[in-house]
Amino acid sequence: MEITTYFEEYEIGDTRETFGRTITETDFVVHAGHTGDFFPHHMDREFMAKSEFGQRIAHGTMVFAIGVGLSATVINPAAFSYGYDRLRFVRPVFIGDTIHTKLTIARKQDDPKRPGSGRVFEKVEVINQNDDVVLACEHIYIVERREENA
Template sequence: MEQPRYFDDHVLGEVRKTNGRTITETDFVVHAGHTGDFFPHHMDAEAMKESPWGQRIAHGTMTFAIGIGLTASVINPLSFTYGYERLRFPKPVFIGDTIHTELTITGLEPDPKRPDHGRIIEQVRVLNQRGETVLACDHIYLVQRKIAG
């Protein structure tokens, strides 16, 4: 188990990358069942043959859930998610694509509500096997300071 990391231990520009995960038809079906989103773009293979994509495209919410879930490889008891901003899906994800997530710390700032915590902003990029960005957002999380700022 890794040591807990305080806000003060993080460095601007720090990068981490996750392992990959291949998206399956089962992912589409399970996600549709969980969310109730059975939109034809995700579930109707025949209809999507005539679309600009030529096949079904993944739910954006599924891409988000899996892409962010891949980042949960280390538990830091000193931090928790505050939220996500500027979420975009610039390219579709298809069955058979393998995605991974790359995170870069782009901001370290005080938290105005909690002087004993700082805010870390991570640029999140989920990429497919061709290196194309399929999801982009900013992750803001709060991390305990060693010394209250």
């Protein structure tokens, strides 16, 4: 779906939530293959059985990729991603956990490099089936203004 939303139209506090996605064994294997991260924390059941977690934990980068991917449902031709800040892996994610993403417009500011645009900061929370935040970060967008600042 495509919806054009300009900088002025973003409202602080607006929230949206995604549908859920259950993490699988296949996710672990495919992500390890893509990244080369075959550390035993993710791939060795026996190694992790002796750990404080008692089982393998998901790659943080995988949780980030899936959590952000769940939010990619609307194309805004007036905006593009400027990146992510303040990324934290708050709690472990395990095979069988179901995650979804909550996104909240946190703040807006002028873009010092682009007078015809502003920056929108979106709080991103990836949440498990127990309503625990497992990952948090901030997504920054560059968004066109309806009218350029004078």
